[in-house]
Amino acid sequence: MDLSQLFTLSFWFDLQTTGLSSVYERGFFFLFALLVIFGSVSRIMAKNKKDDRFMVRAYKYVGQMFMTMGILGLFWFFFSYEQIYFFGARFWFLVWLLGLIAWIAWIVWYVKVKIPELKDKGVAKVETNKYIPRKRGK
Secondary structure, X not given: OOHHHHHOHHHHOOOOOOOOOHHHHHHHHHHHHHXXXXXXXXXXXXXXXXXXXXXXXXXXXXXXXXHHHHHHHHHHHHHHHOOOOOOOOOHHHHHHHHHHHXXXXXXXXXXXXXXXXXXXXXXXXXXXXXXXXXXXXX
């Protein structure tokens, strides 16, 4: 395969689909199927991890990303395999890839920036609440 075609706009934005070779068919199918499986595993891990609610939410976000992108990828693979004119076009793979990169960047930001902020707010709230008088229980 001539890899120089990958750097031309006509290759990516041609609406007429061409069939994938059997190696790429298997590769894309297994990639998207693995994403769906990883999404399921991540959701199961989120259910089993009860000690840190922020990490549970992060696992849920990762599972949602894997599941969504895997299913969207399988749809694109189906349309590409069947050579459906507009929906099987190569630019959908680029859109899928940009969406995946943006979603991963958001999850990394959430884990690295937002979770520490939320944990600090929780600690500060506990510290201030211990000095606030409470209603006595009956």
